[in-house]
Amino acid sequence: MEIQSSQQTKLKISLYLNYFVHGIGLIILAQNMQALGNLWQTPLATVSYVISGVGIGRLLAYLILGSLADRYGRKNFVYVGMLCYLVFFGGILIAPNIQVAYGLAILAGVANSALDAGTYPTFIELGGSNGASNILIKAFMSLGEFILPLLVALLDNHQWWFGWSFILAIAVLLVNFVILRPLKFPPQNKIITKKQQHFTRLIGWRRWLIAGCLTGYGYTSMALMILYTQWISLFAAKILHFSNWQAHFLLSLYSIGSISGVIILFALLSREVSETKLLLILNSLSLISLVLIGWSTQLVIVAAASLLFGMTAAGGVMQTGLNLFLKLFPQRKGLITGVFFTGGSLASFSIPLITGWLSKFSIATALHFDILIAVLGLLLVIVIKILLAVVQTPDLKQVRKRISKLDHWIIVLLNRRFQAVKLAGEIKTAQQHPILDTKREEQVLEQVARQSADQQITPYLLNVYQQIMQNSRDYEAQHKD
Numbered sequence: 001m002e003i004q005s006s007q008q009t010k011l012k013i014s015l016y017l018n019y020f021v022h023g024i025g026l027i028i029l030a031q032n033m034q035a036l037g038n039l040w041q042t043p044l045a046t047v048s049y050v051i052s053g054v055g056i057g058r059l060l061a062y063l064i065l066g067s068l069a070d071r072y073g074r075k076n077f078v079y080v081g082m083l084c085y086l087v088f089f090g091g092i093l094i095a096p097n098i099q100v101a102y103g104l105a106i107l108a109g110v111a112n113s114a115l116d117a118g119t120y121p122t123f124i125e126l127g128g129s130n131g132a133s134n135i136l137i138k139a140f141m142s143l144g145e146f147i148l149p150l151l152v153a154l155l156d157n158h159q160w161w162f163g164w165s166f167i168l169a170i171a172v173l174l175v176n177f178v179i180l181r182p183l184k185f186p187p188q189n190k191i192i193t194k195k196q197q198h199f200t201r202l203i204g205w206r207r208w209l210i211a212g213c214l215t216g217y218g219y220t221s222m223a224l225m226i227l228y229t230q231w232i233s234l235f236a237a238k239i240l241h242f243s244n245w246q247a248h249f250l251l252s253l254y255s256i257g258s259i260s261g262v263i264i265l266f267a268l269l270s271r272e273v274s275e276t277k278l279l280l281i282l283n284s285l286s287l288i289s290l291v292l293i294g295w296s297t298q299l300v301i302v303a304a305a306s307l308l309f310g311m312t313a314a315g316g317v318m319q320t321g322l323n324l325f326l327k328l329f330p331q332r333k334g335l336i337t338g339v340f341f342t343g344g345s346l347a348s349f350s351i352p353l354i355t356g357w358l359s360k361f362s363i364a365t366a367l368h369f370d371i372l373i374a375v376l377g378l379l380l381v382i383v384i385k386i387l388l389a390v391v392q393t394p395d396l397k398q399v400r401k402r403i404s405k406l407d408h409w410i411i412v413l414l415n416r417r418f419q420a421v422k423l424a425g426e427i428k429t430a431q432q433h434p435i436l437d438t439k440r441e442e443q444v445l446e447q448v449a450r451q452s453a454d455q456q457i458t459p460y461l462l463n464v465y466q467q468i469m470q471n472s473r474d475y476e477a478q479h480k481d
């Protein structure tokens with residue numbers, strides 16, 4: 001069931017459009033603090049408290065929605081994300097008080113989680129080159145984050161209603177609903193490449209360790225960016241004694257670096273450059289640039305290092321980590337997306353708290369903490385690289401141990417299946433229905449084909465199931481009275 005390439009392009013555009021809206025959603029509350037404060041008749045600090053609801057929503061929803069997305073289909077979750085955002089953008093404009101606004105902010109966090117759980121796995125399942133498309137998600141988010149402040153300033157200059165920026169987001173979402181509705185998503189959970197099959201040889205503690213490292217990487221990769229964007233301007237002004245303009249310009253350089261980083265990374269991943277190699281290079285470079293920022297006092301060096309840091313730490317390196325994670329665990333892509341971004345959400349939540357405390361010693365300490373995070377991130381990537389390099393074919397004894405463990409579960413489940421089948425047989429006898437139900441058997445086989453994780457295995461699974469059902473019928477016939 002290949003999707004036509006024109007359909008694929010439409011699907012990609014539609015998924016990207018959502019992230020343009022998401023980029024707007026990320027900063028729309030912060031950009032309209034004054035107007036919203038007036039609307040709810042509350043001070044700015046209270047509006048800022050509402051913004052924290054988004055983080056809570058994400059933390060609550062990522063794991064739950066991620067695992068559900070594996071069961072109920074990607075498209076439904078993209079819909080849920082869009083719908084939640086629609087309610088958020090519309091609701092904020094008419095929220096009667098701060099409590100309702102807080103609830104809506106939580107909903108924005110849920111929207112974020114649902115979109116991610118539906119979208120990232122889909123891009124991987126569309127196949128193609130190394131998940132390069134996932135990197136462009138970052139570019140569309142940046143586009144939204146770039147356009148919104150300009151729009152807010154335009155509305156403000158003309159003293160027009162601030163709500164128009166919310167209406168823009170609603171309009172894009174509505175148009176996107178129309179675009180998305182007829183589009184087909186790729187089949188879920190197929191192991192596609194030879195390389196991915198190679199990774200299924202990774203068993204036992206190594207598999208768990210890699211999963212742990214990649215989850216940790218979800219935390220460090222997000223923490224790296226959050227910390228820098230929060231403290232760099234203050235650090236430059238107070239510690240390096242740069243002018244106010246220079247201090248803020250560092251953040252702009254970081255953004256320019258980030259956007260060029262996305263383009264470079266997209267090109268490299270499209271050329272099938274290995275993800276682990278990229279992670280290693282990018283994390284080493286961001287560590288070097290942070291060291292330069294932390295210890296140089298020269299404007300030119302700090303400025304160049306900020307550009308490099310944006311390029312390497314905020315140019316899609318997080319998405320690259322997730323791509324790798326998804327390829328290693330292709331059966332539960334939704335759940336993996338949820339786990340990875342839960343790490344990221346924990347970073348967004350904890351870094352402001354930790355660095356707030358560190359800044360009591362000095363702002364330099366807060367910024368230098370980013371170097372520690374960069375070292376940690378690099379170490380995680382090195383461990384991942386080593387573990388993947390030593391993936392070897394396990395010996396016969398190990399494989400058989402694994403087969404025996406799996407057989408144990410299969411037997412438990414088959415026992416339960418036969419018990420249920422017996423019950424079905426008793427009901428059919430009572431209602432005078434025949435034992436054989438061809439239509440039902442077709443449904444069972446369809447479900448097997450749909451849920452199979454690997455298309456190459458599907459015909460064998462279908463054979464096994466035909467045998468199981470034949471034995472079920474025999475069992476039902478034997479216990480008829």
Ligand SMILES: O=C(O)C(=O)C[C@]1(C(=O)O)C=C[C@@H](O)C=C1
Binds near residue numbers: 424436440441
């Ligand atoms: O669903 C039933 O009616 C069953 O008896 C179970 C079952 C099965 O094994 O799945 C067995 C025989 C029928 O032909 C259809 C399905």
